[in-house]
Amino acid sequence: MTDKDRLAAEHALRLLEGEELITARGLMASDPAFAAAVADWEEKLAPLYDGASGTVPPPAVWARIEAELARPARSAASANVVALQRRVRRWQIASVLSAAAAVALAFFAFPGTKPAPAEPTAPLMANIPIADTPLRLAVTYLPERSEMLVSASGLTADGVHDHELWLVTPDDGAKSLGVVVPGEQRRVAVDAALTRHINDGAQMVLTREPLGGAPKGQDAGPVVAQGTFVQI
Template sequence: MKKTPERVERLAAEYVLGTLTGGARRRFERWMMESWAIRQEVWFWEHKLGELAARVPPVAPPASVWTRIEQRLWPETSSAKASTGGWNWLWAGWSLMATAAVMVMAVLLMQQPEPSRQPLLSGAVVQKDITDPLWLVAESGEPGQLRLKPVAATPAEGNQDYELWVVPEGDGNPMSLGVIPVGKDMLQIRLSPETRAALSVSRTLAISLEPKGGSPTGAPTGPILHITKLHPLE
């Protein structure tokens, strides 16, 4: 599928609206990770549609809506109310109380603060004099689901491996995210709450050259080959 500007614009809007699902959504997320321009298009639609939603005035539902809700929740009560005229005042009072309870619950739910959502991070590991990035890095789906896509990276030579690290802010020790083999497949890395918290502050990753299987000490022992800064997607 060609990434024409028109198709990217349409898919970005569908992605933000939530109507893009299944394999098409996963493919578009890969496009986002590979292209800064596509991530910018998604950002544009997030702000555009967010502003549009803020302009929609609230609409009070008609009384018939509450009646239908009452009939679905308490069908026996509704049928008895219709057939027993002497108890109409009782059912009317119950309906008012039920409606009031539903409205109070709705107000309480609307007043609950929304959980704070950290922005997703993305970036690229680059090297001087190389046109293509070595790796593309992006969180996908939710904070803490990190993807690495090898682009121009080559496997480590000899009996060595690359190891990925979170570089914390200040004087903290680097936190290992494990060995990153180089191949055709995209790497999936699950960050712990501690490593994601550190990454959200520093937004810095590093890659070192280590013995096969990774650092034996829990800290970088070989040369630091690359340091990259990640950027928020929203």
């Protein structure tokens, strides 16, 4: 298995973070072969998810796993063991979050009230397909930094139009997240007033605008793509 194959598999398993996640998101947007590999892994892994129960392993199981990983490496693969130790911690966190979500679903909202979506504690991601091409606009939201990573590395400018990214909010309609810069990966600070609307299932749209973005006081241009945030 090549490094790129490994990266595709780990991206499908939602195990990546930091620079590895940014690299994978960039490849998803610019490398059709990599995007196809991720999709292939997701299809292969789907039966495992279908058969999995919602039971959270007891603490003793994690303790035994960590004790085993703490033993001296018996081969040259010690670097892989260290990486696996980090992933065990991420699996623990994911299990706790899944259990908390299951408990939350057991409660009913009082009549006449609408519960507010929980603010995310883990990154959210969205792959926005561009028309009928294999290209995708990759967006990752980092809640701890109130930042978005927008990767448009596979897109090219036409010199006539710009494309603007919008967050669809239930109260105020669509709010602009700024103009997408073709061929680049950008970090975008998210206004505090918008962060409460960014959660699992939140929608985004991409519109075609004049150069510089949608003129103030005018309607946004035509929608050319759309996507939905999902929890990583």
